[in-house]
Each structure stands twice: as C-alpha cells, then as structure tokens.
Amino acid sequence: MAPFSSFLKAFIAVSAVGVVVRQTGTFVPKAGYFPMTGDDTIAGGIFCISLLDLGTYLGRAGNPAGPTSEAPRGAGQATSGSGAYPATSFLNPDLPKHTIFAPKTPPPNTVSLPLITWGNGGCATDPTSFKNFLTEVASHGYIIAAVGRASGISQAQTTVENHRAGLDWGASGKAAKYGNVNAGAITAMGQSCGGLEAMSTAYHDERVKRIVMLNIAIFQDEKRYLLQEIKAPVGYFIGGKTDMGYPNAEKDYKLLTAGLPVYKANLDTGHAGTYSATNGGKFGKAVVNYLQWQWRGNATAKAILLDPQSPGSLVPDKWTVEYKNWV
Numbered sequence: 001m002a003p004f005s006s007f008l009k010a011f012i013a014v015s016a017v018g019v020v021v022r023q024t025g026t027f028v029p030k031a032g033y034f035p036m037t038g039d040d041t042i043a044g045g046i047f048c049i050s051l052l053d054l055g056t057y058l059g060r061a062g063n064p065a066g067p068t069s070e071a072p073r074g075a076g077q078a079t080s081g082s083g084a085y086p087a088t089s090f091l092n093p094d095l096p097k098h099t100i101f102a103p104k105t106p107p108p109n110t111v112s113l114p115l116i117t118w119g120n121g122g123c124a125t126d127p128t129s130f131k132n133f134l135t136e137v138a139s140h141g142y143i144i145a146a147v148g149r150a151s152g153i154s155q156a157q158t159t160v161e162n163h164r165a166g167l168d169w170g171a172s173g174k175a176a177k178y179g180n181v182n183a184g185a186i187t188a189m190g191q192s193c194g195g196l197e198a199m200s201t202a203y204h205d206e207r208v209k210r211i212v213m214l215n216i217a218i219f220q221d222e223k224r225y226l227l228q229e230i231k232a233p234v235g236y237f238i239g240g241k242t243d244m245g246y247p248n249a250e251k252d253y254k255l256l257t258a259g260l261p262v263y264k265a266n267l268d269t270g271h272a273g274t275y276s277a278t279n280g281g282k283f284g285k286a287v288v289n290y291l292q293w294q295w296r297g298n299a300t301a302k303a304i305l306l307d308p309q310s311p312g313s314l315v316p317d318k319w320t321v322e323y324k325n326w327v
Ligand SMILES: *[C@@H]1O[C@H](CO)[C@@H](O)[C@H](O)[C@H]1NC(C)=O
Pocket: 289, 292, 298, 299, 300, 301, 304
C-alpha cells in the first residue's frame, strides 16, 4: 500500500492544476473549479457578468468620469478600408446569425486570410456600429465572422455558441468564396461584453490562437483565477482611466499565466474607443498592426507596437504601451 503522504501529494497536485468539470446550472466561481466550456449561462459566457450586475461592478471599479482627449469628434466616413484589399460586409445564408466582413473580391490564392470571430459591445446583436473598424481590419486581408446582423437575430444578446458557429463555418471550407481562409490562424476579438465573450470563446477551445480584448477585462475578482486556463496570447486595447476596462485590464495583465505573451495599450478615449472614426481611427491602426505582426510576421507592424522610436509608433499617437514575454 502506498504511504499516506503520496496520496496527499497526489491530491495536492490535482488541486493545484484544478479540476475540469461538466458544468450544470449557473457557474459559481471557486478556485480550482474549471468548467469544460466557456459558455456559462449568461450572454458573453464564463468571463462575463449579467447586465443586472454591471452597475454593482462599475461602482466598485470607481472609474473617474471626465472628458477624454482622444475620443472621435464627429462621425467618421464609411470607406472600403485603407488596406490592400478593399472590403465590405456580406450576409451569408450559411451563417444566418452573422455579418461577414471580407475583401470585396477574393485576394489571390497565395494570400492566406486569418479568420476572426468578433463580438459587439453589450453582446449586441448588430455589428453596424463597428462597421468602420471591421471593414478596415478586413481590408488588410482578414475574414471576420461578426456575430449579429443589422436586422437582429431573434436573440436578446449574443453568446459563445454564436462565435463557435462562426469558427465551425470558417473551418468547414464554407468561407472559401471569400478567399484562401487560414483556419489555423484564428483570433477571438470583441469590444466590452463582446471582448469577454471572445475570451470565453477561447477558453478551452484550442482553435483560438489569439485573443484581442477591446476596452474590457474581467469584472469580478473571484473569476480571475480562470485566466490560468487562457493559453493564447492576449492583446488589450483600452481607453485609459475613464474606461470601465481600465482597472480590470491592469489586474488581468499581471495575472495571466507566467510566460504568456501579453500586450496592453491605452489611449485616452474612454470606453467607446475610436471605432466609429474613419477606418476605425487610432484603434483601427493599432489593432491592424497588432494583427499584421501576429499573423504575417510583419516586422514594421511589430515595431509600431513595440518600439517607441520606430516611424509610425503608437507612442506619438498618445498610446501608453506595456507588454511582456514577446520575442
Ligand atoms: C507591414 O506593415 C506596415 C505597417 O502597417 C505596412 O505599411 C506594410 O504594407 C506591411 N507589409 C506587408 C507586406 O503587408
């Protein structure tokens, strides 16, 4: 019979790693308790909070109110994006709860197009208010399966399941009419509730290789231990101290698994970023360069993100940048 101490050691080893369990009912966070999927029972999934709880957590975060220096002034113009592949949006019957943002004409087959699943602020069912930003990203050679449609999708809010449908669609070959989709290069991205939804989508789904969190991070301290299960590098693009994402992104940035590459940049816009500006404004530029660095190894784009001395750096654009573990 094995000595008692080895049982004890085995027990401790299991609790340190945590137990992955099939979740039944509402998720109640508890250190070491890891549901199998990121769905939870509320819109936005396991990392999110219900709209009913939002006021409580905003009160706790205590963001200062006040004017911002970088919020867009006036409405932006709709364009086809500034990238090499003028883009637009499509409604595709194979994906009835989504809007696709993609190049208007498929780029040559030699150009492989990373796939992005996108979630809207408020986990809203219409991506129209992010159209300028999403068109800009797509014009640089990306296929975006954005959850929701302008006409709504007979749901009050979107869910992780909607994102999974987009990933399944991209992986199944049905997206091929938009170009040479690289289903091995998948980013989950979203703003506010949609960002938490993106992180919930990435949770325990190994297809997702990058996570982009816009103006958001986890609200509840008691859920932060779930970050241990995040294996994909994370990029946070936050709107400075008046953004509800600010205090939480500061915490999550420190808590992500040791060694995981993380990028965090702040621009003084508040929660709404610059998505509505022409080509998505400064958030458009920052996110495009982040993606071009990540997916195409573009060294100029990487320098824009990491090197304050490089031409076009985010720093003279007034971003405050912090990062770790990138090589
Ligand atoms: C690399 O990124 C820079 C900066 O965004 C851009 O000007 C350039 O066109 C990109 N190169 C390629 C090959 O996409």
